[in-house]
Every structure is written in C-alpha cells, then in structure tokens.
Amino acid sequence: MTSVVEIVKGFVSLIVGMGVTIKAFFSPVVTVQYPRKTINITPRFRGHTKLVADSERPERTKCIVCGMCERNCPSKSIKKITGEKLEGEKKKTATQYILDFTTCSQCGICVETCPVDALEFSADYNPVGYKREDFHYDLVKEFEKRRQKL
Amino acid sequence: MNELKCIISIIGEETTRAVIGLVGVMILVVVNALILTWAERKVAGHMQRRIAAKEVGPFGLIQPIADSLKLLCKELITPHHAERPLFYLAPTLIFLPVLVSFVVIPFDAYLQVKDINVGILVILAFSSLSVLSILIAGWGSNNKYSLIGSIRSVAQNIAYEIPLLLSLLPIIIIAQSFSLRDIVEAQKGLWFVVYQPFAFLIFFTASVAETNRTPFDLPEAESELVAGFHTEYSGMRFALFFLAEYTNIFIVSAIATTFFLGGYNGPILPGIIWFFIKTYFLVFVILWMRWTFPRVRFDQLLNLSWKILIPVALVNLIVTGGILKL
Numbered sequence: 001m002t003s004v005v006e007i008v009k010g011f012v013s014l015i016v017g018m019g020v021t022i023k024a025f026f027s028p029v030v031t032v033q034y035p036r037k038t039i040n041i042t043p044r045f046r047g048h049t050k051l052v053a054d055s056e057r058p059e060r061t062k063c064i065v066c067g068m069c070e071r072n073c074p075s076k077s078i079k080k081i082t083g084e085k086l087e088g089e090k091k092k093t094a095t096q097y098i099l100d101f102t103t104c105s106q107c108g109i110c111v112e113t114c115p116v117d118a119l120e121f122s123a124d125y126n127p128v129g130y131k132r133e134d135f136h137y138d139l140v141k142e143f144e145k146r147r148q149k150l
Numbered sequence: 151m152n153e154l155k156c157i158i159s160i161i162g163e164e165t166t167r168a169v170i171g172l173v174g175v176m177i178l179v180v181v182n183a184l185i186l187t188w189a190e191r192k193v194a195g196h197m198q199r200r201i202a203a204k205e206v207g208p209f210g211l212i213q214p215i216a217d218s219l220k221l222l223c224k225e226l227i228t229p230h231h232a233e234r235p236l237f238y239l240a241p242t243l244i245f246l247p248v249l250v251s252f253v254v255i256p257f258d259a260y261l262q263v264k265d266i267n268v269g270i271l272v273i274l275a276f277s278s279l280s281v282l283s284i285l286i287a288g289w290g291s292n293n294k295y296s297l298i299g300s301i302r303s304v305a306q307n308i309a310y311e312i313p314l315l316l317s318l319l320p321i322i323i324i325a326q327s328f329s330l331r332d333i334v335e336a337q338k339g340l341w342f343v344v345y346q347p348f349a350f351l352i353f354f355t356a357s358v359a360e361t362n363r364t365p366f367d368l369p370e371a372e373s374e375l376v377a378g379f380h381t382e383y384s385g386m387r388f389a390l391f392f393l394a395e396y397t398n399i400f401i402v403s404a405i406a407t408t409f410f411l412g413g414y415n416g417p418i419l420p421g422i423i424w425f426f427i428k429t430y431f432l433v434f435v436i437l438w439m440r441w442t443f444p445r446v447r448f449d450q451l452l453n454l455s456w457k458i459l460i461p462v463a464l465v466n467l468i469v470t471g472g473i474l475k476l
Binding site: 007014020021024025026027028029031050 | 196197198199201204436441
C-alpha cells in the first residue's frame with residue numbers, strides 16, 4: 001500500500017515539475033542579446049579608476065597632484081603622477097597620471113584617500129589589449145582630448 | 151494525371167503506391183527532423199528563459215539547414231581499431247526500421263501508404279530492430295563508452311518493450327483489430343484515452359524510454375558516457391543517428407495519437423491537420439519532459455519497468471478483458 005502512495009506522490013511531483021517549466025516557457029526572456037544590447041552598469045561597479053572633472057572647469061581635473069593615492073596604493077599600481085602650477089593658481093594641476101591596471105585590484109583605497117575626491121571608478125567593464133602596456137592608462141589623457149575640443 | 155496512369159500501367163498500382171509513399175515518407179522524415187531540431191532548441195531556450203537560435207534566418211528558422219549543411223561537409227572519421235563493416239552498417243541500419251514504421255501510420259482517412267491488417271505488429275517488430283543497430287554501433291566503434299551505452303540501451307529497450315506491448319493490447323481488445331485504421335475508426339465517438347488512461351500513461355512512459363529520451367537517456371548519458379553509442383560517429387553518419395532519434399519521437403507520438411487520442415478524428419479541420427496537431431502536441435510534451443526531469447539511475451530505470459509498469463499493465467489488461475467479457 002505504501003508503494004502505491006509513493007507512486008502517486010511521485011507522479012504528482014512530476015506534474016508539479018512540469019508546471020514549473022511550462023511557466024518558465026511562457027514567461028518573458030531574461031537574457032540580453034549582448035553585442036546588440038547592453039545592460040546598464042550598476043553604480044557600485046568597480047572598473048579602473050578615472051579622474052573626476054572639476055565642476056567649474058570641466059576640461060580640467062580635480063586632481064591636485066598630492067600623491068596620496070600613489071603612496072597608499074597596496075599594489076603599487078599608480079606609477080607616476082606629475083603636475084604643474086598654472087599661472088595665477090595656488091594648486092597644481094595633473095598633467096600625467098599613469099595607472100598600471102594589470103596589477104590593480106580595484107580595492108578602492110586611492111578613491112577613499114583622495115583629499116579632493118578626484119578619483120572614481122569608471123564603468124569600463126570590457127578593456128581589451130594585445131600587450132601588457134595597453135593597460136597602462138594615462139588618466140589625464142581624456143582631459144587633454146576635452147581641452148583640444150574646446 | 152495521364153503520366154500517372156501511364157506509370158501505373160507499367161509498374162502496377164501497388165508499386166506506384168509504394169514509390170509515392172516512400173518519397174512522401176522521406177520528405178516527412180527530413181522535414182520533421184529539421185522542425186524538431188529547431189523546436190528542441192527553442193523549447194530548451196524558452197524553458198530556461200532565453201531566446202535560443204535566432205541569428206540564422208527569422209527566429210533562427212534556417213539554423214537546422216545550416217547545421218545539416220555543416221554535417222554534410224564534415225569528414226567521416228573511422229576509429230583506428232573499429233570493426234569496419236559493422237561500423238559502417240549501423241547508421242544505415244538504424245534508419246531502415248524507422249522508415250518501415252511509417253508505412254502503416256494512418257495520417258488521414260484515406261492517407262496511408264498501406265493498411266496492413268497486423269499494422270501495429272509491424273511497427274513494434276521493426277522498432278525493436280533499432281536496438282540491434284545501436285548494439286552494432288556500440289560494438290563496431292571499439293570504444294568503451296560506446297559499448298557501455300549500447301549495452302544499457304539493449305537492457306533498457308528489452309525492459310520497456312514489454313509494457314509498451316502490454317499497454318497496447320487492451321486497445322486491440324476493445325477495437326477488435328490490429329489494423330491502425332480500424333483502431334482510429336473505432337474512436338469516432340470517444341477517444342480510447344478516456345477508457346484507458348493508465349494504458350496511455352504506461353505507453354507514453356515506455357515509448358519515451360524506447361526512444362532513449364530524457365529522463366531515460368542512459369545510453370547517451372553525456373555526463374558519464376560522452377555521447378554513448380554514437381561517440382565515434384561524425385558527419386553524416388552521426389546525422390543519421392540524429393535523424394533516426396527525431397523520427398522515432400515522431401513515430402511514438404503518432405502511434406500514441408492513433409491508439410489513444412483518436413488519430414485523425416476531429417471536428418471542422420481536415421483529418422490530417424488534426425493528426426499533426428495531436429502528434430506534435432505529444433512531441434512537445436516529450437521535449438518538455440526532457441527539459442524538466444533529471445536522468446534516472448539505472449536501477450531506478452529497470453525497477454520502474456519491471457516492478458511498476460509491467461504489473462500495472464498486466465492488471466489493466468486483465469481488467470479490460472474481464473469487463474469486455476461481462
């Protein structure tokens with residue numbers, strides 16, 4: 001008698017399972033057709049760091065070349081920061097900021113220690129390159145391009 | 151029509167019928183396989199909430215043609231120590247019984263290649279031959295996975311052929327005929343699935359096992375046996391195994407339709423359309439089961455057949471016979 005109950009129970013469970021899949025069959029597709037469509041990157045996503053533009057002058061960075069990030073980087077990924085004092089200004093402006101992304105672990109210490117909040121994570125999720133040097137980014141370059149446009 | 155009459159006068163009516171039937175069946179087999187490969191991918195995709203094939207043609211409809219072209223162009227590889235005659239014979243041999251089964255299936259009231267008065271016996275006899283070709287394929291490949299897969303297949307097919315036959319016998323008793331057309335005609339009023347729900351379930355379970363489909367796909371369990379009996383086959387030889395599998399799915403669904411779901415009987419629409427609607431619904435259920443259930447263990451597989459399906463089918467047969475006698 002118990003085996004009959006077991007068979008009936010098993011049969012019911014099979015029907016329940018088929019109900020689950022048929023529901024999935026008629027529900028909308030959840031995958032995104034990647035190369036044609038992309039999903040929005042979440043705000044907490046950690047790509048490589050990038051420099052934040054000055055709110056008053058968008059062609060310039062907020063970076064004051066203090067070197068805090070370089071000193072605090074646990075992986076020594078920030079290779080070189082140089083800057084110059086422009087005429088009539090108190091603070092330096094960055095002219096070169098080399099980030100070695102191959103060793104960066106996106107820990108975020110540079111972002112947190114920056115005294116002027118000049119660093120943030122970018123949404124660049126798919127960097128590709130043929131050699132290691134392709135991932136040595138100069139973060140100021142973007143601003144040079146902007147300056148040339150102006 | 152004149153040409154047809156001329157041909158009939160030369161080679162005789164029976165031969166003409168056979169030739170036309172064979173051509174029709176071949177077209178049906180190929181088109182069915184193309185539809186089913188596409189449908190299987192689509193069903194799998196949507197049950198996992200993705201789109202599946204969509205790049206080649208609208209809705210990916212040309213994908214199966216692209217696949218078959220690829221298989222046609224591929225090199226036919228023969229393993230080093232394979233039993234060559236057997237290895238070459240198996241793909242052809244698996245395809246023959248499949249073709250013969252089509253001869254007796256009534257697609258419509260007057261659309262049948264030949265109405266043989268022992269039709270169902272022909273189908274059952276020939277479908278059991280496919281086990282032989284699977285065994286030959288496994289042995290001829292000289293590969294341990296192929297051999298294990300084919301041995302499993304033989305054990306499984308022997309176990310499930312008995313409930314398959316036993317579940318069809320009550321229908322034959324009710325319809326008083328072995329001919330498939332007579333059985334369909336007997337269902338003009340009420341479908342036999344109403345009289346024989348248990349027989350239908352047993353038949354369906356056994357036929358899924360017979361076609362080596364999930365959850366009974368132990369002969370080609372990919373996680374343990376690579377691809378089972380067709381591990382060593384490539385190109386068109388592999389395609390023939392594939393074609394035979396999909397055609398077998400169609401045949402078991404067609405038999406289930408004929409025996410339990412009233413065959414071509416149905417209101418308004420022409421009979422052949424009803425036949426295909428019912429058959430492809432059952433095919434869809436088989437695909438649906440594949441993407442729902444996990445594979446059973448081997449002892450579970452055999453226990454299900456010997457301990458549950460065969461006793462229930464026997465009791466069902468005796469009860470049906472007793473009720474009809476009263």
